[in-house]
Amino acid sequence: MRVAGLISGTSVDGIDVAVVDIDDDIKVVATKTVPYRPEVRASILSVSNTTTHTATVARLNFLLGELFAEALQKTGVPLETIELIGSHGQTIFHEGQAVDFLGRKIASTMQIGEAAVIAQRTGIETIADFRTSDMAAGGNGAPLVPFLDYQLFKHPERARIALNIGGIANVTVIPANARPENVVAFDTGPGSMVMDALAPPFDRDGEGARGGRVDEALLATLLDDSYYVQPPPKSCGREQYGVEFIRKTGIDLRTAMELTVRTIASSIAQYPETADVIVSGGGAHNRYMMERLRVELRPRITTSTEFGIDVDAKEAILFAVLAYQTYHRRAGNIPSATGARKPAILGKVSQA
C-alpha cells in the first residue's frame, strides 16, 4: 500500500513529505521538504501558544490544508498511485499534562492543516489529528515516534535508543528483543529550538555555536529543572523553551547547544545497556553538536540513514505508518511511551 505522510514540525520551517510503500517492511519512495513563505511562517508563529483572533486560526487551518496538499504534489509521485495520506498538521498548542480548567483536569493539543482540504484537493482519503485519541485515553499525546522506531530498529540482541533532535529532542528506548510494551520514550528537553531562535533560521552545522563558550553557571541552573529528573513518560512543549525562556535566561547559542547535548546525554546514561544511538531529525546535520554527543555518549552513534531512513523524513514517514495502522483499525500509540491507559486507534478519517 502506498501511503504519504505529511508534517510541519515545531521549528515551523516547512512541510515535510514522505511517500512510502508499506508491506512487511517500509520502503521510502520519495521525500521532500517544502519551505513556508516567510509570511506564512510568521502567521503560524502568531497563533502558536499565544493570544490571537479565532479568525486567524480558522483561516490558517484551511490555508495550511491547501499548502499540505500542494507539498505532496511537489514530490512528483502521481497522486493516483497513493492510496492514503497521514497528516500530522502543525501543532499550535500542546499541553500533555492535565491542568485545572473550569473545574476539570484537562490535557489538550491542537494541530491545524485542514484534512478535509487535503482530501478534496488530492482525491485521497486523509487521516489527521493523531494525538487526540491518545490524550483522550489518558496519554500525553506524545511521543508517537516510538511506534516507528520500534518497527525500524528493534533487534534481538542489541538494546537501542532512537534519538530524534527536532525542535524538541526525544528518545525511544528499545531493549534487546523488546516487545512494544517494553519500549520507553520521552522528550529529553530542547532539541534545536532554542538554538534556532538565537540564530534564525538555524545554525545548521553548528559552526555558529563552535566559537562560543558555555556559560556553566547558567547551564547548571537550567539543568536543575525538575523536568530532567522526572521519570518517563514525559513530554515538553514549545512554550517551555520559547521566547520567554530565552528572555528570562539570557541564554547564548553555545550554552543552548550544550543544554541540548547534556540533557540528551544524561537521559541516555540512564540506560547503560544501550548498544546503538540512532540519530534523526534536523539536529543530525549539526556537525558540532554530533561531535559533542560523540564525546558525551558511550554507545555507538549513527543516524537513521544507516537504516534507509532520511534523517529529515522520519516524522513524515511516521505519519504515513500511523495512517496505515488506523486504516487497518489497529492502534498506533505505545502506552508505555505516551502514558495512555490503553492502545488507541489514532486519528480522524476524512474521505476524499
Place this chain on the structure above:
Amino acid sequence: MRVAGLISGTSVDGIDVAVVDIDDDIKVVATKTVPYRPEVRASILSVSNTTTHTATVARLNFLLGELFAEALQKTGVPLETIELIGSHGQTIFHEGQAVDFLGRKIASTMQIGEAAVIAQRTGIETIADFRTSDMAAGGNGAPLVPFLDYQLFKHPERARIALNIGGIANVTVIPANARPENVVAFDTGPGSMVMDALAPPFDRDGEGARGGRVDEALLATLLDDSYYVQPPPKSCGREQYGVEFIRKTGIDLRTAMELTVRTIASSIAQYPETADVIVSGGGAHNRYMMERLRVELRPRITTSTEFGIDVDAKEAILFAVLAYQTYHRRAGNIPSATGARKPAILGKVSQA
C-alpha cells in the same frame, strides 16, 4: 441503526442531544438539552469570533468533548445500544465566503468539542467536523439542514417549505417530487434574535409582543434592505441583527416580530406552488408569531411535530442523520443549498 446526534448552537445555551433509529425512516428515541454552567458558556463566548489565547481554545475543545459525552449519557439511552455518534460541536468561527488571507482566497470554519474524547468516553465511533468538506469543495459549509428537510418532508405531489425559526430564520424549499439538486435553501432574515435581545431571555410565547403596535414606517424602511430581494443561496449572520441593529433602528418588540413574519412571508411567497410550511426551531413555541404567520401565509402551516420531529431537536437529529450518511460513505451536503461544486462525504471519523 441507532445513532446519536449532538450539537451546541449559536445561542450557546447548552448541548442538544437526539438519539434516533435510522432505517428506511427516522424514529426519534430520545431528545435532551443539557444547559451549560454559566462559566462554560462565558468561556465559549470568550473564544467565539474574537481575540483569545490558543490555550483556551485547545482546553475548551477537550472540555466540551467531555461535556458532550456526558450529555449523551444523560438521555438514559444505554450506550451499548448506540452504534454511531454525529457531533456538530460548537461553532466558534464561521466565514462561508472566501476572504483574502496571505495571498489566497480562504473560506473557513471552526467547531470545537473534541470527537476523540467523545469516542473514548462513550466507546462509540464518533463523526464530527461536518462543515469542512463542503467548504473544501467550494461550499459555504451551511446550511446543512436541507439534507434532513429533504429526507423528512419530500413528497411526490406536494411542494413544501421547511421553515426553521432560530436566532436567524431559514427555509428549505422542496418542490413536489424533487430530487436533491432541486432543493433551494436560504436565510430569510431575523428569526427570534432581535426579539430575544429586546425581551431577554425570550418572549417565548409572544405574549410580550401581542400588546404592542407595529411601527409601520420603521418596518417599511427595514424591509427596504437589498438582502431581502437578493436571490438564493444567501445567508445572514448574527452581526446583521445584533445590538447595533437595535440601537440604530430603535426597534420595539412588536415591530421586531413583524419584521420576522413579513420577511418569512415574502420569502415564501416567491414559491407560490408551496402546499405546506413545516415550522421548527424555538420560534415554533411563539404562539402569537405562529398566529401572525397563519394570517400572512397562504400555504397550510404545521410544525415538524406532525412528522415526529420535536421542533427543538431537529438540528441534533440532523447530525445523527449526517453521521449515518458518512458511515455509509454517502454525501451529506446539498450543493444547491451550500454552493459546493459537488456532493461531499462530510465529517471526520474517530474510532472508539
